[in-house]
Amino acid sequence: SSSIMSANGPASGGVSTDARRGDGEQSRLSLSSSGGHMDVDAKPPLHSFRYSLAFPNLGQCIIINNKNFDERTGMNVRNGTDVDAANAMKVFSKLGYKVKLYNDQTVEQMKRVLTCVSKEDHSCCASFVCVLLSHGDEGVFFGTDGSIELKTLTSLFRGDRCKSLVGKPKLFFIQACRGTELDAGIETDGVDDGITKIPVEADFLYAFSTAPGYYSWRNTMTGSWFIQSLCDMLSKYSKELELQHIMTRVNHKVAVEFESVSNSPGFDAMKQIPCIVSMLTKEMYFSA
Numbered sequence: 694s695s696s697i698m699s700a701n702g703p704a705s706g707g708v709s710t711d712a713r714r715g716d717g718e719q720s721r722l723s724l725s726s727s728g729g730h731m732d733v734d735a736k737p738p739l740h741s742f743r744y745s746l747a748f749p750n751l752g753q754c755i756i757i758n759n760k761n762f763d764e765r766t767g768m769n770v771r772n773g774t775d776v777d778a779a780n781a782m783k784v785f786s787k788l789g790y791k792v793k794l795y796n797d798q799t800v801e802q803m804k805r806v807l808t809c810v811s812k813e814d815h816s817c818c819a820s821f822v823c824v825l826l827s828h829g830d831e832g833v834f835f836g837t838d839g840s841i842e843l844k845t846l847t848s849l850f851r852g853d854r855c856k857s858l859v860g861k862p863k864l865f866f867i868q869a870c871r872g873t874e875l876d877a878g879i880e881t882d883g884v885d886d887g888i889t890k891i892p893v894e895a896d897f898l899y900a901f902s903t904a905p906g907y908y909s910w911r912n913t914m915t916g917s918w919f920i921q922s923l924c925d926m927l928s929k930y931s932k933e934l935e936l937q938h939i940m941t942r943v944n945h946k947v948a949v950e951f952e953s954v955s956n957s958p959g960f961d962a963m964k965q966i967p968c969i970v971s972m973l974t975k976e977m978y979f980s981a
Contacts, residue, residue: 829869
């Protein structure tokens with residue numbers, strides 16, 4: 694994390710980072726500052742807290758739906774994922790996105806698809822959405838022939854690599870396991886900006902189906918708990934609620950309404966909680 698020196702701090706009034714050297718000693722990188730005083734009294738206009746929808750279209754929604762895997766991977770068929778893909782297509786199309794579905798993609802095919810999309814001109818788009826449906830583990834996502842670091846795919850849309858999406862929300866919805874831990878649950882008794890430079894990692898939202906390290910559950914007939922809940926909440930609240938509020942309701946629905954039913958020892962009556970990681974810098978509404 695970085696710290697901003699106040700006017701009452703060191704005379705230089707500079708900015709330093711809390712990075713560590715390789716030898717373990719604290720390293721302080723001094724950065725020049727325009728002055729030792731920051732005025733924060735001015736109240737910005739309300740619209741500056743919302744992402745603009747003043748574009749010809751809302752943007753693209755890329756869905757990668759991996760169901761069948763090379764037997765050498767040892768991965769089972771993901772029955773029920775086609776229901777997730779169909780629901781996601783329906784919901785995001787209705788929101789106004791141009792949806793493209795890619796089924797059973799190898800690692801190289803996934804990289805190729807997303808690289809091509811990241812190199813397109815998104816100047817006429819307000820945002821970008823990617824829905825990833827597959828097997829996974831902590832930090833990795835599976836193509837039909839093996840795994841790839843999730844960051845390799847998402848980083849294609851960073852501000853320094855996809856200039857036409859700079860300052861626009863890039864939303865990733867990821868249905869995949871993030872480990873092998875199980876959650877047995879616990880009973881409760883209650884129910885115009887003027888910005889010229891921004892971080893390259895800004896304006897991303899990663900909505901994971903489960904917390905780090907845990908299994909993610911999928912019903913072979915009705916689809917995954919997370920995508921079911923996501924599509925349901927988007928359908929009900931996209932016209933009135935901000936995205937983070939919608940995702941909180943998704944968390945609630947998954948946490949409260951779902952529980953695993955399994956004949957396998959130790960896998961019955963398990964729970965799940967999605968995990969939302971946001972680097973968004975404004976509020977995201979799907980309608981003006």
